[in-house]
Amino acid sequence: MARLNTIQGQEEARKENPHTYLTIYTDSWFYSHAPFQVIEALVQCYPEGILKPDTSRHDIIYPIDLAIKHIENENTKNEVVKLFVKTHSNCFEYCTKVSLQEALLKCDTEVLKHILQSNPKFTVQKIPIFWYSDLWRNPIHAACSMDMCSKIDLLLTFDPSQAQLVEEDSKMLPLHLACRPYKRGSMFDIDTFKCLIEAYPQAAKEKDTKGRVPLHYACAGASYRPDNHYLVGELLKIYPEAAQIRDKRKNLPLHYLILPTRRFQCEFIGCPDNPSHGEDFDVLDRVYPKPMDLSLIIEAYPDGLLERYGLKSYGVRDCLVLERLADLRYRSRQVWHTAGRLCSKAFICASPQSMQPLRQLAYDLPDLVRNVLGLPLDSTRNEGDMQDGELAGIILYYTFEALIEKNYGLDTKSNLPSSLNVVMPCIPVENKYATAKTNLLHRLAYCSKLCSQHHIERAVDLYASRQSSHFLLADPNGNLPLHLVCCAPLPPTLSEVYDRTSRVTTTAGLIKLFCSQCPEAASKTNNLGKTPLDILMENKSELSESIVESWRGVGVLVNANPIEAYKAFTKK
Numbered sequence: 001m002a003r004l005n006t007i008q009g010q011e012e013a014r015k016e017n018p019h020t021y022l023t024i025y026t027d028s029w030f031y032s033h034a035p036f037q038v039i040e041a042l043v044q045c046y047p048e049g050i051l052k053p054d055t056s057r058h059d060i061i062y063p064i065d066l067a068i069k070h071i072e073n074e075n076t077k078n079e080v081v082k083l084f085v086k087t088h089s090n091c092f093e094y095c096t097k098v099s100l101q102e103a104l105l106k107c108d109t110e111v112l113k114h115i116l117q118s119n120p121k122f123t124v125q126k127i128p129i130f131w132y133s134d135l136w137r138n139p140i141h142a143a144c145s146m147d148m149c150s151k152i153d154l155l156l157t158f159d160p161s162q163a164q165l166v167e168e169d170s171k172m173l174p175l176h177l178a179c180r181p182y183k184r185g186s187m188f189d190i191d192t193f194k195c196l197i198e199a200y201p202q203a204a205k206e207k208d209t210k211g212r213v214p215l216h217y218a219c220a221g222a223s224y225r226p227d228n229h230y231l232v233g234e235l236l237k238i239y240p241e242a243a244q245i246r247d248k249r250k251n252l253p254l255h256y257l258i259l260p261t262r263r264f265q266c267e268f269i270g271c272p273d274n275p276s277h278g279e280d281f282d283v284l285d286r287v288y289p290k291p292m293d294l295s296l297i298i299e300a301y302p303d304g305l306l307e308r309y310g311l312k313s314y315g316v317r318d319c320l321v322l323e324r325l326a327d328l329r330y331r332s333r334q335v336w337h338t339a340g341r342l343c344s345k346a347f348i349c350a351s352p353q354s355m356q357p358l359r360q361l362a363y364d365l366p367d368l369v370r371n372v373l374g375l376p377l378d379s380t381r382n383e384g385d386m387q388d389g390e391l392a393g394i395i396l397y398y399t400f401e402a403l404i405e406k407n408y409g410l411d412t413k414s415n416l417p418s419s420l421n422v423v424m425p426c427i428p429v430e431n432k433y434a435t436a437k438t439n440l441l442h443r444l445a446y447c448s449k450l451c452s453q454h455h456i457e458r459a460v461d462l463y464a465s466r467q468s469s470h471f472l473l474a475d476p477n478g479n480l481p482l483h484l485v486c487c488a489p490l491p492p493t494l495s496e497v498y499d500r501t502s503r504v505t506t507t508a509g510l511i512k513l514f515c516s517q518c519p520e521a522a523s524k525t526n527n528l529g530k531t532p533l534d535i536l537m538e539n540k541s542e543l544s545e546s547i548v549e550s551w552r553g554v555g556v557l558v559n560a561n562p563i564e565a566y567k568a569f570t571k572k
Contacts, residue, residue: 340398
């Protein structure tokens with residue numbers, strides 16, 4: 001610094017090095033090692049050197065290019081660039097596109113402001129995202145893809161129409177890119193997000209080349225952003241119908257909240273051209289969606305719970321949303337109660353390759369009886385961590401409600417997809433079915449055929465050891481648990497082949513299970529004067545003249561109550 005203040009030092013600063021043919025200004029080593037004070041002293045003694053390029057190379061490179069590329073300390077880089085611009089306001093006019101990209105990504109907003117002032121066309125120029133990359137983007141696209149919220153604000157203030165710029169290949173708008181988290185734990189300022197929407201509200205409705213609206217990407221990256229539900233909420237405010245849009249893979253935004261695959265790293269998260277970017281992501285973090293995101297999407301489009309994943313959805317087997325959540329043992333009261341309140345019929349739907357949620361969680365039924373026997377399962381006010389078995393209890397509650405609703409038929413507006421295989425329970429015992437006094441054992445009995453036999457057996461045996469008196473408690477229609485077992489609906493087929501034998505064997509086994517706990521129940525009548533045997537005999541779907549095994553349940557009831565059985569068999 002002292003030498004630069006001398007006449008001889010100032011003359012040396014103008015000369016080229018006889019060995020490298022470089023001046024101090026054009027020597028990259030100088031920028032890599034010199035502190036800011038030395039560079040400042042050089043500018044003071046030789047300011048015109050800022051505009052002197054290095055012509056010894058194949059490409060013409062100016063000092064500002066070298067400063068942006070080779071100064072490693074970000075604060076020093078920002079100060080040097082500002083010093084150059086302050087000394088010569090037009091120095092950015094000589095910048096290469098690679099240097100502009102470096103300035104956008106690594107310098108602060110004040111530097112970006114200088115770039116925009118000196119080169120207004122910068123907003124529509126395409127710059128490489130990485131120096132080794134073939135991917136070129138407009139500044140607004142680059143800023144949105146990397147969560148640079150302060151720079152997005154500046155770019156939109158300078159020219160709001162940038163929110164309408166479409167990427168040529170992907171057809172993505174800035175809003176699409178803003179919905180994809182750049183790295184795990186990254187936060188996207190909600191005010192910036194609102195500014196993007198306000199600048200171009202139509203963006204929430206626009207599809208990219210894959211047929212996806214921004215909501216698809218917001219849902220796909222939800223697990224990586226702590227504040228993601230704010231983005232989902234804003235998108236649904238401006239365009240709630242987005243929750244119903246399927247992309248070219250026939251997937252809804254809801255599906256992308258729960259689809260697990262490593263391919264999300266390149267399709268839905270951050271910048272696909274950065275090979276090191278995916279290292280921060282773990283697919284295990286991805287498969288457990290957040291309750292707030294799920295609840296918002298379910299509320300926007302409840303019938304999405306009835307729709308399957310699209311074909312070839314990243315190698316995921318065909319199943320429905322609630323089955324996937326049950327498979328994950330998704331422990332969120334908020335989500336399950338939202339689903340049950342808005343679309344209870346989703347609890348009894350299944351596709352050929354899937355199972356109802358209750359069947360998935362049937363192994364937790366003994367824990368339900370053990371830990372949650374007196375807990376109101378329909379209450380949304382339960383707080384704290386879920387107890388073991390509580391999730392199975394919530395699913396049991398809404399499965400029961402859905403089966404009762406199905407008995408009376410769904411309304412014509414529900415429009416269940418024909419591809420879904422819906423449980424068709426038999427005719428109820430009474431036309432008006434109240435559930436005010438229905439207890440857990442009644443629900444277990446009526447939903448018993450949606451569970452594996454050994455799981456329901458364990459639960460019922462445990463129930464009998466704790467509350468044996470409940471086997472003689474009637475619901476408001478006078479039905480004991482044994483009555484409900486005899487009219488319990490059959491589950492849907494789990495394959496294309498209808499295995500009738502296994503079904504009737506299960507029916508007989510369940511009747512034997514409940515009757516053995518309380519044989520007296522076989523002689524009790526409900527409010528319509530019907531015994532369990534009367535109900536079973538009227539349920540023709542359970543009995544077959546050609547299959548002897550289908551009469552085993554009848555035999556159990558006859559042996560338990562032979563006098564009433566004689567009456568049933570002598571009726572016209």
